[in-house]
Amino acid sequence: MGGAVVKLTIDGREITAEADKTILEVARENEIYIPTLCYHPRLIPIGSCRLCVVEIEGVDKPMTACTTLVQDRIVVHTQTERLERIRRDALKLILLNHPLDCPQCDAAGACELQNLVFEFGIDQQEYQATRPAQGMRDFATPLIRQWGDRCVMCLRCIRACHEIVRARAIDLVGKGYEAEVGIRDPEACISCGECLRACPVGALTERVSRIKARPWQRQKVLTTCNYCSLGCQLELNVFENKIIGVTTQENEGVNKGSLCQCGTFGYDFLHHPQRITRPMIKGDGKWKEVSWEEALSFVAAMINKVVLSNGPEEVGGLISPRCSNEEAYLFQRFMREVVGTSNIDTTGRLCLEPYRLAIREVLGRDYLSGTLDDIAEGDCIVVAGGDLDGDNHLIVANRVREALWRSGARLILAHPRRVKLAEEADCWFCLHPGDEVVWVNGLLHLLLNKGKGAWGSGEEGVEGLDVLKKATKKFTPEYVEEVTGVSPELLREAADYLAEAKRPAFICSPPLGQQMQGVDQFKGLINLALLCGAFFGGGGLHFVGPQSNMMGVVEMGAVPSLLPGYRPAETKGLSAGEMFQAASEGRFKVLVIIGENPLITLPKSLVEPGLKALDLLVVQDMFFSETAEEAHVVLPALSFAEMDGTYTNCEGRVQRLRKALEPPDGLKWKGEILSDLASFMGKEMKVEFPAGVFEEIKGANPLYKGVEFEPLDTQWRGDEGSEMLEKAAFRPVAPTHEKEQDGYPFSLSVGGLFYNYLIGSGPQRRAQGLAKVSTGPYVEMNAEEAAGMGIADGDRIGVATPWGEVEVAARKSPAMKRGVLSLWCSFYEVDASQLVGPQLDPLSLVPAYGRIPARVEKG
């Protein structure tokens, strides 16, 4: 980091290097080879394998290059007879306990030990092993197998678990030659697979795929993960048209070699036997397989009929935020140009909109350009909204940990549950959902009293500082305590950290805004970020969402009021919720759904009557979803692994989807289907292959002008000057005091709805690997409150809202905010959407998934 520079000699070469680097790092930068085994670039070196020993002139003992810092004027030798002998001996000792079962080891061919043995030409072994063979055994997660005999004691798995994830699920057990990798706390294991990726040999192997293949038989296809909006880069390992595993490339993408459990193990749904492979039409309540022609001509005729008789405004479409940019772009073109309506929406918008409207208002922009890498460099991090770990944004959570544990950053967290990061936070604010505005105003009050100006310097302030001062005047720590129960000391402590911070970073996610007045929730936080100097050299404001192309589908214009590139549409169409409202009122007749499952993700009381009133419901999906069962026509769909395209991640990186698998016979890309459908309707919509569509997008969407379909390097969408915030102004927000609804004393948040749909969720649990480690649905509540009601952990309890009631297992949590219920349903075993009310927030047109009035009934 711009520190001191030293000059040293390695193998006769004079090298200038940064003083805080190790000999190994400097050697590698200069392409000088030193063998290693226990070293891993993302882990703190421990120097245990002894293979990287080097000689330094004037030093008696050989030193391990991975743990020794360079020093000025040292002379290093990496290849001497003595070192060769040490390395050979050490390697023989490592090899001794290692079974030579390479023919049946998953790692053979991609094994660091095998490579080293080959390199050193070790062809005889003087020592004899005595340790009894252990064979395969269960590991901390059922998704990984452990082969203790193959372990080379590099401890990379343990270090990865401790240092990157800080899960501490595994640890070293025993000492001396009896030491081995053991399970410390299986409860702590989150099945992220970090240990698996760190293992240099086959001591840990993945357990999801039933098919095995030698590494050299696998084709590795680099693509973008299909789960959340981080867009992690991963390699699908393909053998005989089947995915048999997922690997990563170091330094590739936002994940830099890491993945979460979904990315690592969540691929097996692709080969689930229940896949839909033929178009189908329902007649007399029965499904009948038909040809594409029959299906599409039927749909085309129905659309034409409704357009002619009722007008195009009675037709609409929903598209999944797991579709590619090209697909979303074509879909909005189809709706706007072929059908002639702006009734297009996506659940991606339901996640993004409150945040977008808030930055629009405070910062004067629709999107921000910041990289999540900035988080690791932050010195004070504020997290509000969701639970980064629980919501599977593990990569971001790990980035926060990197800042906390490697550079001592502070963490301020607002969440009603004691989530994993709360345990690592300096200040955890246990807030009732909706109280975030009061909390933020309290922090603003304290910071303004400290004389904090916008971006912390003497520059001309941001507009609205006076208004902000006035508006937050009454939010003294004591007042905040009165309203929220937050202790004044904690609030002051957090304000102190924020006041001192030079690079504050803010992270938020949809749960902060998916409630009534949700936009205000975000606005409050953005005011704080602006005052603390998160922009302009700060750590930035980051928004992470649940779906892989949440950002892209919105930016492609697959929303009712925006054209591609956030340009306002002249005619504003109906939002998702409004389409169902209109349908149940008889004002809307045809709905074309691509990959969405509104019965699961939208309020059931809104969707159910709407669906029933439709003349035509077309659903395209990989599997029969709950919504597809209600459709008139069902069309099969390609998976993300079967097509080319692009995704835009939550940071604005435009990344490739690459075709890794040949789709089942007869399946077509959505672009082609839409083009065919247009033809059947008597219209023309010429569609080329995905790369061609992308060229079209570059012309139609100014934010994508400079972006390439096949990039050479990381690329970001955005216009010039996307760093500018000249329109920023503080927009104070006032809390709304919601009246508690009689008979519903709790405030319920429903989580997990947007995480797994389209990818093999549902009662069938088509992602079978993930299903094995899924906890099942539960509702978490304050332990004392639960005890007061006679509820024990695991009891089935009823959760009722004015719109519905479900039965679900209770989980008691001592540190949970009183009066709050948190329902988690990643696999939709409970029908949670019936709990959500049909009202939409007037600004964002998003239903309230949080702050739902609720009551608990003992089962």
Add this chain to the structure above:
Amino acid sequence: MGDDGKGDGMKVRGLEDLKKLREEGLTRIYPDQVKITVGMATCGISAGANRVYEAIREGIEKEKLSIILAKSGCLGFCQREPLVDVWRPGFPRIIYEEMTPEKGVELLGEIFNGGLKKEWALCRMEEEVLFFEDEPLRYKIESGLEDRDAIPLYQDVGFYRKQLKIALRNCGYIDPESIEDYIARGGYFTLYKVLNEMKPEEIIEEAKRSGLRGRGGAGFPTGRKWESCRRAEGDKRYVVCNADEGDPGAYMDRSVLEGDPHSVLEGMLIGAYAIGAHEGYIYVRNEYPLAVKNMGTAIKKAEEMGLLGEDILGSGFDFTIKINRGGGAFVAGESTALMASIEGYVAEPRAKHIHTVESGLWDRPTNLNNVETWANVPVIVEKGADWYNKIGTEGSKGTKIFSLVGKINNTGLIEVPMGMTLREVIYDIGEGIPEGKQFKAVQTGGPSGGCIPDKLLDLPVDFDELTKVGSMMGSGGMIVMDESTCMVDVAKYFTDFLKDESCGKCTSCRDGTLRMYEILDNITKGKGKEGDIELLEELAWVTAEASLCALGQTAPNPVLSTIRYFRDEYEAHIRDKKCPAKVCNELLTFTIDPEACIACLKCKKLCPVEAITGEKKVPHEIDQSICIKCGTCREVCPVDAVRVE
């Protein structure tokens, strides 16, 4: 006893207070009445000192005698424990050896009658050396004169004659639980001098000039360590006392902590003042409960008297000490592993390219010294570097404590000037090998030390000489072996210990020690083959070359030194399948000498495989095809009729 309450609540503020306490202490140590002191260190207790103490206490109570009964630490001569020291005004002070409860009670009667009980006496004392006085303290002796010549003087006893006790100066002389006793023998006066008259730099200079080297084993110059630590950047500094004494058979540190804890505290206080540290840690192995207890008491007393805590002796200097108990790992005695353990992590060594004096505990400059080193410090500062550096050899100054054990007549804890020859230690202090057997080797330096053969008996013992011959000083273990010791078996024993105690981090140490052990095990079982010695040498080489910490780097010493000096024994095992010392059972043939056998059936009954035939009055015989060479018959034969080849 130490809990007489006299010092309670009193803060020592200056020299006058110290002097007052010294007077109190002197009357405690040398009272105007009879005082019986029982050596109650762990070595004494294991020999039965508790029961002796109780018997004497009951005797005094029963007869309502006006006798003070006290406890002390270890006087060193463990072979002769329990030791009882009798102080009578006007009499020579007498140390009685191998006491029993019965003898204790009888001794009371003898004292009552004015007798000396000379036949039980180990030695008598008529004066004692105090480092803080120019003249020895001579007792006034008026009585018991007629018998006294039958009792050797302390300084004439072979075991003590050549010893010079600096670190052990108070052990056995004082009640370790009494701070007044310690002060009576000059304790804390040096601290007073240091805090009032000396600058930190002067102390460091004195430590450097004294030539004191770390007694933990590595022998790093103490003064230089202090200086580096003082100069290192940091908002806080720590001093640490390493009392994680883990070598089998070594108990130097234990004895000091049990017998004279204040000497360590005073040493740490002086060191901390010199370095600029205000917090200290004592890391004691948990297997030393008495040491932990006595040190705990000492810290409490010192705190009560203002010798620890804030504004010590009114000087403005603050210092606190905490005791940490070890977790039972041998490797925790390695400095970086020890610091990791104090911080709450697993005791694993880390690379030391950044020295702990710069970044140790919690990444702050940390100075770690061993118990014995700290105990030396007050004397060095009091008597001056020029006094100290005249003791010892060119490269190793002062004295060193050894635990002299094994096949030797006098076992015990000894402190001798550096440079004394092994011969003097073994034959003068140890008084030779028992049962007229032949000396074979002496193993020094703890488990990873080396074995030194008889031809090197004239080696002067110091850091450098021991290293030259393939062994080391270590913390001061000294195990004597005679002709009945098998050197391959010895190497196996120590390698076994080391393989278990390796933390398992470095490949070379974890697997190297294990493989060496396996090869040695094979050799002792007759499964050795040509090339094994070379293989051992290769493994030893890589273990020493490539391992991170001193444990691994020195782990091959037992193997290498025995190969170096006793290669013929290895070869006999490997080539001839014979164990010359007749230790390795599997290489032996057990036969029963029919001439000597008394046909008692003892061996027959106990043979686990029923390999022995014979009836009453019919000499027994061993069936070699069944015999598993367990050696039971030899052990149980009452007439040594079992012959071994």
